Amino acid sequence: MIPPSRRTRFRSPALAAGLAIAAALPFYPVSSADASGDRLPLGDADLAETRETQQLADGVELTRIVRGTEPAPPDQINTTPRGPWVVNVLTIDPAKARGHVESTYGPDLAPVEKTTDLVRLSGALAGVNASFFTFNANPQYPGDPVGLGVYDGELLSEPTGDRAEADLIIDSRSDEVLMGRTAWSGQVRNRQTGATLPLEHLNHPPVVPATCAELPDQTQCDQPGDAVLFNPEFGPTPTGHGVEVVLDQRGCVVRSSPDARGTTLDADQTSLQATGHDAAALLAITERGCLHRTSTLTDESGDQVDLHPGLFGVNGRYRLMAGGEVVVPPGSGDFFARNPRTIAGTTPDGKIVLATLDGRQTTSVGTTMDETAAVAEALGLTDAVNLDGGGSTTMSVNGALTNKPSGSEERAVGDALIYVED
Structure with a gap:
């Protein structure tokens, strides 16, 4: 969770206890301020918002955003305009960073691993959960990606063909990022x-x-x-x-x-x-x-994707931003309601952003799909996809939890997007 920059603003002991998780992380503050300018478009306009940005490495920053100060009534998590919301934003600037963003699934593709373990086992600095995976649908092989999976140039899982699938492909050699639907034969x-x-x-x-x-x-x-x-x-x-x-x-x-x-x-x-x-x-x-x-893997334009060492790809559900425009479709049901969310996107100047939005908790209520797209836009992303969320939403730094997953414990997932120093 995100520690407040001014603890006196958080009058609830329950909320402060939730924020103590992130406060224990050994980061080095760069700046801390009341975010009175560039605020998240969530809930009522008068909500207090605090941010703290910490430099994890050259070109790598973690920003923690807390919007709202009072815990939500348990029966109003899905409806309250008062929040609170807790957002963790990992920003990688390839022009300054000494490493790259990759994806990893652990020892084998079929099982599941916790995001914290995937970060630790990979020797990564930080990471977030990534693809949708079979989970309870196939308990024998729960880590099997439901859609695209490319790992160091190896296509190990094909896209589904579902129009909802929105894939993220990263070339770790050039730091170029491709988003959108892909197709395979x-x-x-x-x-x-x-x-x-x-x-x-x-x-x-x-x-x-x-x-x-x-x-x-x-x-x-x-x-x-x-x-x-x-x-x-x-x-x-x-x-x-x-x-x-x-x-x-x-x-x-x-x-x-x-x-x-x-x-x-x-x-x-x-x-x-x-x-x-x-x-x-x-x-x-x-x-x-x-x-x-x-x-053969092709992108939205029908051009073949060159599968080479250093290429990584994961699957998401629904594009949030495309070319600076919000493109999330209208929808209803549990998937479009407030949930924990994980976002991946890019800024106009080429930064790669990985963000988690905690949810289903009185200390952070989560976001609808529309609210998720609004957060992506407010974070300055011109292109963004919605990765697996719900109980899977996890961010880890140095193998430790940075956010607060919605379940009773951290969920094991199919794969993760990680930042690894060269």
């Missing part, structure tokens, strides 16, 4: 026969057709299934009915399992899994000869 082709098999997913457990759920031999299924490529970064591949073929780095078959999936891959291996009628197609295309794989 992939296939394998037998070099000898020319036969092809389209891929539905990358590193995502294939779905067994419901009508063939009890059929171990999926080659006998006449319903559409999935053909999926798995990289060793995923961890042990998913188990279940279907076909799995393991390939070496040349695309040649190492071993094949015609009626069961699930194996551990060596570092230089990949595997193909198939269910439904794709199972027979996979066995046929790998019967003889080696495979050539194509995987």
Whole structure:
């Protein structure tokens, strides 16, 4: 949470206790002031707002903003115009910083890790949670990104094609940032026969057709299934009915399992899994000869994204700002209501901003999608995306919590955006 620059303004012991978390962090203040000028457009206009900016490293600053001084009544968190709101803003200036922003998922892609652990294990200075991930939808593989995932030039998760998905791609070599929807296509082709098999997913457990759920031999299924490529970064591949073929780095078959999936891959291996009628197609295309794989990622303009070392990408839901304009769509329901939020964006002069907005608490009520876009605009972002939020919203500095997550404890997440010193 954000410590107030003038503690006398915070008359509630409960609010002050919540702010003590951030007060304990070993940062070095640059400035602290009553933000009477550039204020956040949240709630009533007369709310007190305080800010404290601390320099974490050359070109890296953390600003803590508290708007409102009284805790919200628990039954008014979603409606009160009095706040309070607690916002943590990490600003990286590539022109001055000695490091870069990257994404990381921990030891394997499929499990989840806490943001604080991802920051600590990466030796990063700071970071925030990033992509939406399967979480409770697939408890066996909870860290599987729901959308784009690029890690050091490796495309390990494809975009969903959902119009709500808004991706963030960062080139750590040039500090260039790309935002917006991306698209993907992939296939394998037998070099000898020319036969092809389209891929539905990358590193995502294939779905067994419901009508063939009890059929171990999926080659006998006449319903559409999935053909999926798995990289060793995923961890042990998913188990279940279907076909799995393991390939070496040349695309040649190492071993094949015609009626069961699930194996551990060596570092230089990949595997193909198939269910439904794709199972027979996979066995046929790998019967003889080696495979050539194509995987193409394109941006909103249809231009191919060059996947090279140093490129990182994560998925969000909804663009907040584009070219200096608020572009968040209208909506209703829980997702558009007040929630904790995580934002990533850029300023006109090329700074990269990562921000968390605490929510679902009497000490910080959170923001609607419209309010989130308004905060992004007030922070000077010309382009911004809404990353995973809710109980996932977390910021960490030096492996310690900087904000106050909404749950009883910090939630483990699929991946994180981190700042790493060179």
